[in-house]
Amino acid sequence: MSRMKPTRRVMLVLCSMLVLGFIYYSSERLHLHVWGPKSQSELDNVFAVGRVVASVYDKQGFLLKADGKLPLELEYKYGNLTKGVCKQGFSAAKMTAIYPKFTKPAPMFLDPNFKRLTKISNYLPPFGIKTQERIIDVILSATQNYGLGSELDSLSCKKCVIIGNGGILSNKSLGPGIDEYDVVVRLNEAPVSGYEKDVGSKTTMRITYPEGAIQKPERYEKDSIFVLSAFKPKDFNWLRYMVFKEKLRGVDGYWKSIARSVPREPSEMRILNPYFTQEAAFQFIGLPYNNGVMGRGNIPTLGSVAITMALHNCDEVAVAGFCYDMSNPQAPLHYYAKDKMSTIKESWTHNIDQEKKFLQKLVKAGVIQDLTNGI
Template identity: 65%
Template sequence: MKMGLLVFIRNVLLALCLFLVLGFLYYSAWKLHLLRWEDSKYDKLGFLLKLDSKLPSELASKYANISEGVCKPGYASAIMTAIFPKFSKPAPMFLDDSFKKWARIRDFVPPFGIKGQDNLIKAILSATKDYRLTPALDSLSCRRCVIVGNGGILANKSLGMKIDDYDIVIRLNSAPVKGFEKDVGGKTTMRITYPEGAIQKPEQYEKDSLFVLAGFKWQDFKWLKYIVYKEKVSASDGFWKSVATHVPREPHEIRILNPYFIQEAAFSFIGLPFNNGVMGRGNIPTLGSVAITMVLHNCDEVAVAGFGYDMNSPNAPLHYYENIKMSAIKESWTHNIQREKEFLRKLVKARVITDLTSGI
């Protein structure tokens, strides 16, 4: 009798164990399927695959009562996070005197970091002393920013007044303003450039704007030190073309762009080859994409103008300020224009940024 009871209990326990094992396997398979389904919602970089121009419901309700034309606090970063959950907003525009503490850039050489540049950067910052925007712009509770590209698509669009209406107007390299105000505006908050791209004639600089260096190589930081301390620029310092020897700016009007934006644009947003974290073929983002990355972290609303190259129109102007045609574009050794287009189109489609000239 006792033996039969023990056999019965043993069989019940075995059946229970089998049931638990099967249940665990079923649950695990379901979870794995769910995770795979979740992963399939995103591309290999982490962007949402199905992008929609309609705002997510929670954001639509959040901004529903804000009138048209009124700045929407946190708008660009909120949508960016919705389509790219890995996005983390905190990242200062410019390097300050705590730059050595920032782990994200400490271990990378230029252009993706500051490794090996400590002494030069320290010398520059000790002279410039200012590491932020102007007090008036820093005090704004909501900032609307526009990046003005150099594309020929800006010509004859009469967007000047609209561009000047933004709180922060960012221009790139040596693209002129004087004589083109009707199309590109007359306001400049900052001009981001590097030695070979900087305006070479001092009289062509606009008044009251910040001069911002994007350091792509170690020579760029050395050049900026010459400029800040008004020393003689050496032409034999490894530049690939002639560079500006004088910038009509006082030290407090000069900044160093946080190289994290070059790193993030290249590897996180565009998906360019990592190449062990050093400059190589096709892994440098254009200054336009770098500037967009910067403002996503530091502006509430973001617009661009003069972006995009229409290769199907070889006779269209390449830049708004000269007669060179689109057909003059050659394959770039450093940039991957097609990958950048894909990145920018994601931002436009999801309404993270507004494309004023519809060139992207």
């Protein structure tokens, strides 16, 4: 038997690598996995098979040359729709085009079956619900509502806008346009009253945590859903007091003053699925994993968490008021306060530069629309 020539052996190895790379790429493009992140080892090796494939994507798994163009089959689907008509599945299709690992189904809020969501069961807050199962059961038994409401839940296509709190919103007169969205998401204590011209008057939900919640009951909008994004175990305990209208006992463990009451009925309160915090941090932005627990620089801002939620649950996603111009430290940080951009540098939990790169990918590829052009 004659020995195989070295040149032929090299060619066979290269061909094998190309075939493996093609198979891996195809499986990622056509995957039908259940929602949730891969294991950490899978994340570390996600594009390690085949140099051809690896060169197309960055280390987070995003297409390196994202130009906003849709694959031909999707271009035909959306290109012939009348202007203004809601494009069903549009943001998810755009996201999948630049991030093949994306899978849309992921429940917006926790419901009584939350323990089936294994990807959050293995993590402590803010990335999961580990050790908090019992108190969550108590809270959910009282709220008894786990969606946006019958009217919005029945829509076959939803247009959502996430309103950031950036000073860039000032004097843009975007209010009327914002109010035309099906779902308007606001964050923390950002006020509406007195700012309607720029930020609109409609609020579908307000996502927050104890330290970020509105502290004056009269400032809450009517008919909005109060949504907790829990960053630590103590936050669930706080929500329990709010749901049952009990006097708050003990305020140690919070980094600043917290709301003592929330003027909402239990049926108007929700718990945000912590998977969105987990996915935004470890998969989309690429923050330090830190064994899956909160640490320095590995917590995404609530804005990025809300955008991640919208990508999974809305058909079209827009944002307004997102702008971290670190080159201009004296620029206003918020549209409603006098604090400056320089104060964001004091945060040890966020990585603003890394987060901005993630949002820029979404805007460049047309996954989200930036109404204030601040990203």
